[in-house]
Amino acid sequence: MSTDNEHEPVFVRSTWGTNRHVYNPHNPAGLALIVLSLLLAGGAMYHLQASSEWSDGELRRAVDEAADALEATPTHKGEWTDHxxxxxxxxxxxxxxxxxxxxxxxxxxxxxxxxxxxxTADGADAAHCMTITEVPEKAVGYYRTVHLVVSVDDRNC
Incomplete structure (x- = not known):
């Protein structure tokens, strides 16, 4: 049992004034390709939106690692810099x-x-309160080096 649309080509020339080929919705395979293309495009858009916002867990891990990195790196300040x-x-x-x-x-x-x-971060409901304490290490000329002690609490400040 065959229908007339089974003999339609999968691709046809566009009728919008271009010479490009497009999916033919009168062919079952062409219609399936149209639906599949729409589903893939929708999935890609959803993935882009989901990956553009922070989750609470991502923010927590990033803040903890950033605190460790700040503590590991000495900070140089000018002699007259109070803050x-x-x-x-x-x-x-x-x-x-x-x-x-x-x-x-x-x-x-x-x-x-x-x-x-x-x-705070876009998309995350959590906020973290980071406290930085400067511990002087040494002074050379007009500059002094401080070590940072960083603590993080899982709350608004």
């Missing part, structure tokens, strides 16, 4: 961990305490 805003360094350290997307993290310095940062 350093570590927000940028925190963001870079989180990005270098490789967890989550490479954007969407905010490290906001708390107004009432200059060494406390609230870390």
């Amino acid at each position: 350093v805003d570590y927000g940028h360094q925190i963001g870079e350290a989180i990005e270098k961990t490789g967890h989550g997307p490479s954007y969407g993290v905010q490290a906001s310095q708390m107004e009432d305490d200059a060494h406390v940062y609230e870390i």
Whole structure:
């Protein structure tokens, strides 16, 4: 038992003024390819959206690894520098961990305490409170080196 549409070609020339070939919806294989293409495109869009936001677990791992990286690297300050805003360094350290997307993290310095940062990310409901304590190591000329002691709490600041 054969139908007329089984003899239709899978690809036909476009009727929109171009010379390209398109799937033929009158052929069962062409129709299946159209549906499959739409499903694949939808799946790709969903994957892109899901991978563009942080999960709570990704943020937690990234913040912990960033805290370890900040502690491992000495920081150099000028002699007259009383305060350093570590927000940028925190963001870079989180990005270098490789967890989550490479954007969407905010490290906001708390107004009432200059060494406390609230870390949030797009898509994550969790917030982390990072406290940085500077321990002086040595002074050379106009610069001094400090070691950072970093603690992280799983809460808003």
